[in-house]
Amino acid sequence: MKLLLISNYKHKVSRKLVEFLKIKKFDFYHIDSSKKKKIKISKKYDYLISFLNTLYIDKNVRKKIKIKSFNFHPGPPEYPGFGCYNFALLDKVNSYGSTIHIINDKFDNGEIMDVKRFNISYKKYDLEKLIKKTHENILLQAKLFIINIYKKKPITKRKFKWTKKAYTKKEFEIARQIKLNDSKAKILKKIKAFSYKDYESIFINFKGFKFAFKK
Template sequence: MERTELKILFLGKANDTWTSKASKFIKQYTNDLEEYYGEWGTPYPESLKNWSGDLVISYLSRWILPESLLKSAKLAAINFHPAPPEYPGIGCCNFALYNNAAVYGATCHLMEAEVDTGAIIRVKRFPILECDNVSTLLTKTYDIQLSLFYEVMGEVLTNNSISLTDEKWSEKKYTRAELNALSEIKCNMSPNEVRKRIRATSFKNFQPSIEVGGYKFYFRSEQS
């Protein structure tokens, strides 16, 4: 395998199987790789203030990168977003399930100062099944995102160039506040609405809830 001379910065999610595989793939191509991993709440690495090089790769990274870092990449700053361009923002798979979307996927795009706005490099999609819940949809998404990563980065590191598609981001960007509101169950909601919200938000320790008489009760999907 021919190795690239590009200086690469890789930012990813800590203790994550898919991120580890992505990093391992990049290491096959370069000897000049700087890596940082974090969880939600992990402070942004101070040493990155002085970084400069050719390529920034964000893969499930928990940091919103400053414009100064993005501009420090001579070739490109690339992000892999675990959702199709119809779902920018937070809680994408949750809203896809709630909306009964037929298709989901992952997006590779150039990074701009505003999150989930950069030109789109490539998208991979797959069907959502009626039996899918948050857990199964996330697993499928991370699998296809890794496949997308292999395809795109293999081409970028071989050709030292970026090609773009005509795909466009949706103007609607989902927020943390909307995701939190989606997990709230109200007494006046129909049984169908309650089922939709449980399916869309029940995942591990994150469960939809209802408040009655000052007490909060949680709903848990049998498949979560």
């Protein structure tokens, strides 16, 4: 059985998954999506695994997959699409997780096969800690799922459902913008939800100028 793994190799956890597949001596081919603008393949594979990959996988790729194409989304069914971590922190959630679903024509829309959840403390978790915990969670989920594929265990359909349409980049940009009349509490909540390493955080537009927050 041949497996196609598409992942963003900039993430440490993606490198760990590749090493795991090598140790297990699974027959797989890896595409680093961080170095691609579009996913293209010429060979056929039995399964496709999209792991922390943000590039769209179109029909021309999926039609070369003999059995199924799965996406591993770093968020539970309540947070599909772009900025899943950020929106969860804005909502002050006390649990989070990762989702495996079948890939179709839309982002984070296909039938859900598995959800692996974990509890968090909003007071103790910032964006960096939530991402780290999610990556640990989704790696364990991926290892077990792929092992079961290679053992040819039947994939049981689950009763999970997406609860909303996938968040878009536009919605993400709107959410991280600060308004002049925002309260201190709201600004602090947005700082927590959108501040991560050297990525752009919150910002405010004022008289034609954009002012961005830096840690």
